[in-house]
Amino acid sequence: MARNTQVTADHNAPPVTQILAEFVATHPGYLAGGWSATVDHEAHRTFMNWLGCAVGAAHHEAADAALAAVNMLQPAAQATLPGRSEKVDMASAALINGITSHTFDFDDTHLKTIIHPAGPVASAVMALAEHTGASGRALIDALVIGIDVSCRVGNAMYPDHYDRGWHITGSTGTLGAAAACARLLGLDTQKTAMALGIAASQPVGMREQFGTMTKPFHPGAAARAGLMSALLASQGFTASPKALEAPRGMMQTVSTKNDWTEITHELGQRFEISFNSYKPFACGIVIHPSIDACAQLRAQGVTPEQIDRIELKVHSLVLELTGKKEPADGLQAKFSVYHGCAAGLTFGFAAEDEFSDEVVNRPDMVALRRKVVATVDDAIDEASADVTAVLLDGRRVHVFVEHAIGSLQNPMSDAQLDAKFHGLSDPVLGADKTTDLIAACWSVSQAGDVRALAALTQP
Amino acid sequence: MARNTQVTADHNAPPVTQILAEFVATHPGYLAGGWSATVDHEAHRTFMNWLGCAVGAAHHEAADAALAAVNMLQPAAQATLPGRSEKVDMASAALINGITSHTFDFDDTHLKTIIHPAGPVASAVMALAEHTGASGRALIDALVIGIDVSCRVGNAMYPDHYDRGWHITGSTGTLGAAAACARLLGLDTQKTAMALGIAASQPVGMREQFGTMTKPFHPGAAARAGLMSALLASQGFTASPKALEAPRGMMQTVSTKNDWTEITHELGQRFEISFNSYKPFACGIVIHPSIDACAQLRAQGVTPEQIDRIELKVHSLVLELTGKKEPADGLQAKFSVYHGCAAGLTFGFAAEDEFSDEVVNRPDMVALRRKVVATVDDAIDEASADVTAVLLDGRRVHVFVEHAIGSLQNPMSDAQLDAKFHGLSDPVLGADKTTDLIAACWSVSQAGDVRALAALTQP
Numbered sequence: 001m002a003r004n005t006q007v008t009a010d011h012n013a014p015p016v017t018q019i020l021a022e023f024v025a026t027h028p029g030y031l032a033g034g035w036s037a038t039v040d041h042e043a044h045r046t047f048m049n050w051l052g053c054a055v056g057a058a059h060h061e062a063a064d065a066a067l068a069a070v071n072m073l074q075p076a077a078q079a080t081l082p083g084r085s086e087k088v089d090m091a092s093a094a095l096i097n098g099i100t101s102h103t104f105d106f107d108d109t110h111l112k113t114i115i116h117p118a119g120p121v122a123s124a125v126m127a128l129a130e131h132t133g134a135s136g137r138a139l140i141d142a143l144v145i146g147i148d149v150s151c152r153v154g155n156a157m158y159p160d161h162y163d164r165g166w167h168i169t170g171s172t173g174t175l176g177a178a179a180a181c182a183r184l185l186g187l188d189t190q191k192t193a194m195a196l197g198i199a200a201s202q203p204v205g206m207r208e209q210f211g212t213m214t215k216p217f218h219p220g221a222a223a224r225a226g227l228m229s230a231l232l233a234s235q236g237f238t239a240s241p242k243a244l245e246a247p248r249g250m251m252q253t254v255s256t257k258n259d260w261t262e263i264t265h266e267l268g269q270r271f272e273i274s275f276n277s278y279k280p281f282a283c284g285i286v287i288h289p290s291i292d293a294c295a296q297l298r299a300q301g302v303t304p305e306q307i308d309r310i311e312l313k314v315h316s317l318v319l320e321l322t323g324k325k326e327p328a329d330g331l332q333a334k335f336s337v338y339h340g341c342a343a344g345l346t347f348g349f350a351a352e353d354e355f356s357d358e359v360v361n362r363p364d365m366v367a368l369r370r371k372v373v374a375t376v377d378d379a380i381d382e383a384s385a386d387v388t389a390v391l392l393d394g395r396r397v398h399v400f401v402e403h404a405i406g407s408l409q410n411p412m413s414d415a416q417l418d419a420k421f422h423g424l425s426d427p428v429l430g431a432d433k434t435t436d437l438i439a440a441c442w443s444v445s446q447a448g449d450v451r452a453l454a455a456l457t458q459p
Numbered sequence: 460m461a462r463n464t465q466v467t468a469d470h471n472a473p474p475v476t477q478i479l480a481e482f483v484a485t486h487p488g489y490l491a492g493g494w495s496a497t498v499d500h501e502a503h504r505t506f507m508n509w510l511g512c513a514v515g516a517a518h519h520e521a522a523d524a525a526l527a528a529v530n531m532l533q534p535a536a537q538a539t540l541p542g543r544s545e546k547v548d549m550a551s552a553a554l555i556n557g558i559t560s561h562t563f564d565f566d567d568t569h570l571k572t573i574i575h576p577a578g579p580v581a582s583a584v585m586a587l588a589e590h591t592g593a594s595g596r597a598l599i600d601a602l603v604i605g606i607d608v609s610c611r612v613g614n615a616m617y618p619d620h621y622d623r624g625w626h627i628t629g630s631t632g633t634l635g636a637a638a639a640c641a642r643l644l645g646l647d648t649q650k651t652a653m654a655l656g657i658a659a660s661q662p663v664g665m666r667e668q669f670g671t672m673t674k675p676f677h678p679g680a681a682a683r684a685g686l687m688s689a690l691l692a693s694q695g696f697t698a699s700p701k702a703l704e705a706p707r708g709m710m711q712t713v714s715t716k717n718d719w720t721e722i723t724h725e726l727g728q729r730f731e732i733s734f735n736s737y738k739p740f741a742c743g744i745v746i747h748p749s750i751d752a753c754a755q756l757r758a759q760g761v762t763p764e765q766i767d768r769i770e771l772k773v774h775s776l777v778l779e780l781t782g783k784k785e786p787a788d789g790l791q792a793k794f795s796v797y798h799g800c801a802a803g804l805t806f807g808f809a810a811e812d813e814f815s816d817e818v819v820n821r822p823d824m825v826a827l828r829r830k831v832v833a834t835v836d837d838a839i840d841e842a843s844a845d846v847t848a849v850l851l852d853g854r855r856v857h858v859f860v861e862h863a864i865g866s867l868q869n870p871m872s873d874a875q876l877d878a879k880f881h882g883l884s885d886p887v888l889g890a891d892k893t894t895d896l897i898a899a900c901w902s903v904s905q906a907g908d909v910r911a912l913a914a915l916t917q918p
Contacts, residue, residue: 061695062696062697064694064695065691065695065696066691066694066696068694068695069687069690069691069693069694069696072549073534073535073537073549073550073551074535074537074548075532075534075535075548076533076534078532078533089532089533089534090531090532091532092532164712165706165707165708165711165712166712167660170660197671197673198673198676200665200667201629201663201664201665201673201676201680202661202663202680203662204660204661205660206659206702206707206708206712207712208699208701208702208706208707208708208709209656209698209699209702211699212656212697212698212699213696213697213698214656214657214660214696214697214698214699214702217657217660217691217696217698218660221661221684225680228528231531232524232525232528232676234528235523235524235525235527235528236520236523236527237521237524237525237528237672237673237676238521238671238672238673239668239672239673239676240667240670240671242667243665243667243668243673246667247624247667248624248665248666248667249624249665249667250665250667252624253623253625253665253666
């Protein structure tokens with residue numbers, strides 16, 4: 001049989017599995033000068049944003065279905081599900097909290113790769129930290145390290161890997177979760193390499209799932225798989241020490257582009273969590289500039305009643321990812337730039353309520369989104385949007401958004417993150433408990449044991 | 460940013476997710492005429508061979524490590540680990556039994572794709588059947604259906620998918636396990652499609668892991684993921700109904716070759732389990748012809764002491780997969796055609812003991828395998844081997860094996876499978892209990908509840 005047994009093969013890759021393992025196992029933590037106060041503050045912002053998203057979606061039907069399935073295993077009560085009263089084993093908690101944190105598409109974004117890094121990493125390491133009674137400092141250290149691993153691997157493979165069909169959050173998230181859990185468990189370099197190796201065989205997630213519960217399942221499954229990879233390695237389970245970089249290893253198998261220097265360059269000096277961003281709007285990041293632009297039109301006095309049509313010019317990726325013209329429900333609306341524009345012009349923002357089934361099916365919203373005429377212009381960056389409101393009286397009002405609110409160039413403030421957290425958590429935990437929880441998040445690295453914070457997340 | 464957003468894209472794929480879901484949910488079982496007695500007997504052979512392998516490796520260090528990690532989750536005692544006294548939750552049992560069944564590389568092989576189909580499928584559905592008290596008939600029906608799904612998807616993607624780096628047993632096994640469990644749970648077509656869809660986001664396994672514990676981890680992780688996908692779907696969790704075939708679905712993401720007719724042609728008439736084979740030797744299938752040839756040399760009176768060199772001519776894939784010249788231990792020796800030849804000539808066969816660390820490091824074995832001179836000849840089929848023993852006295856003894864024992868053309872008999880089972884199980888369960896267990900396997904489809912058979916697998 002004629003066979004092409006060398007579809008891809010770079011035999012000269014640097015030993016990145018070993019390099020990352022040594023970094024994870026031996027890089028000094030924050031208190032030993034491992035990274036700057038600015039980086040460490042960003043880690044707190046990432047943790048808090050993750051937790052708010054998880055609490056907010058705690059009772060979504062996706063969480064209910066996942067918990068019902070997990071309960072068929074009669075899990076031990078090891079770890080908390082933020083926003084719920086039930087406890088499950090730590091691996092199942094990693095799964096479910098990863099699902100809830102991404103259910104509203106409201107979590108963090110590493111913009112260079114469109115990875116949502118906290119879902120896999122924080123969900124895994126928080127469950128492990130709670131069950132083992134780890135300190136908040138160890139938790140945050142592990143979060144910084146784990147996110148660096150998943151985002152660096154993402155940098156190396158992006159965009160080919162993503163373009164091929166992988167939901168890069170899940171496919172790199174398993175590695176980040178394994179790294180964070182290996183760090184928290186204090187595994188040595190050799191066992192950490194095994195944890196990364198076991199994780200490398202478990203990339204999760206296809207983009208075809210966008211718009212279904214399996215999209216948020218991806219960070220959940222990645223969190224679970226990463227945690228289990230670290231537990232397996234801790235017990236002596238073995239994997240290839242070249243599992244990431246070998247010709248038949250993970251990275252060459254799932255991506256035709258692998259820029260190894262993205263993993264090795266400034267490792268331990270530049271931290272990818274520094275480039276994390278947080279969404280003001282509860283939907284895919286590529287819709288944000290369009291919502292922001294329409295919200296600016298509203299601020300300029302344009303009302304839905306005045307609209308003849310909205311001319312929207314965006315990069316082709318925006319329509320590929322969020323081109324649903326007639327979303328049937330809230331979940332689909334998160335992948336509809338048309339609904340995003342209608343919400344921006346109608347409400348001036350778009351949190352979870354503005355993506356509810358009820359709002360999405362309101363006749364005025366349906367009518368308004370049908371007036372959006374989207375065209376592709378690849379001269380416009382993915383992070384920008386060009387919007388012109390053509391009014392019934394013939395006037396044209398133009399807004400160009402280069403960097404939407406929530407971008408690196410225009411980030412949400414700590415106070416805005418507090419407000420976002422309240423918006424997500426107040427309906428679940430109440431405003432008072434939410435206030436306490438927010439305070440606990442900002443000071444989590446001073447907590448001797450993360451279980452007090454975990455307890456605050458229960459209703 | 461210039462982007463190639465269409466690395467692969469076949470927008471005209473038939474709806475194979477839906478087609479397979481309907482087949483899984485509605486095809487008649489054996490008693491209703493769904494397949495022939497010959498097919499059904501092969502399913503019993505597949506089940507028995509799987510169970511023997513799992514029992515045999517029950518106390519391997521890989522099983523110990525995996526169970527130690529699982530025990531950190533404090534699992535409920537829902538399902539048996541054949542060969543061990545402990546019980547764990549059914550998903551963890553699927554994981555561990557998938558690992559043990561593949562640890563010795565002694566399990567079944569679907570030769571067209573090199574898929575080892577029972578590991579993922581039987582491990583998942585047996586754990587579910589035991590916990591739910593299903594009948595043996597339902598178990599065997601689900602096994603036939605599940606293996607058909609994984610092998611048909613494998614047929615569609617092979618060989619490109621495998622050549623790219625995927626361990627096809629794990630990457631298609633998740634789908635087979637999900638299908639079998641959906642069938643056993645009695646899910647309708649729509650929910651079965653969701654189960655397949657959730658599973659489609661979780662392909663497991665890279666070939667770089669061969670020679671480490673993570674290789675047998677692949678069928679285990681696939682079994683676990685498939686079972687959980689079915690449980691999630693049963694509770695209303697959703698996925699894309701085109702998760703397999705869409706341009707950004709699983710199959711186009713992980714393979715550049717997708718022959719959809721391999722899935723649809725004669726579906727429900729031809730069953731891939733008919734083409735399953737069982738190994739007489741405890742190693743990768745591609746070494747079998749070489750071992751068989753050397754065993755034939757031994758039968759002709761050639762002894763190790765006479766050897767100057769062994770000239771071995773094989774297909775390039777044989778050396779790519781099993782080219783380890785100096786295996787350091789038993790696990791590595793399973794990927795050494797050199798050791799395989801030495802064992803064949805020395806012992807006339809190569810069961811698990813002949814791949815022990817002790818035998819692998821014996822000076823006479825080291826010396827003999829260094830006398831094997833392997834050369835690539837792609838005119839020779841992967842399933843064949845051409846061996847010439849060049850003796851110290853100058854004589855040349857030639858053996859050509861076209862189809863090794865254990866191949867479809869030269870299958871093991873039922874009695875040989877019994878003997879293989881005894882060889883694996885007697886040291887673990889004792890000969891008497893093993894005899895009872897073998898009888899229970901051959902009659903499993905008459906059992907009203909599989910739990911009696913499960914109990915027999917405990918020491």
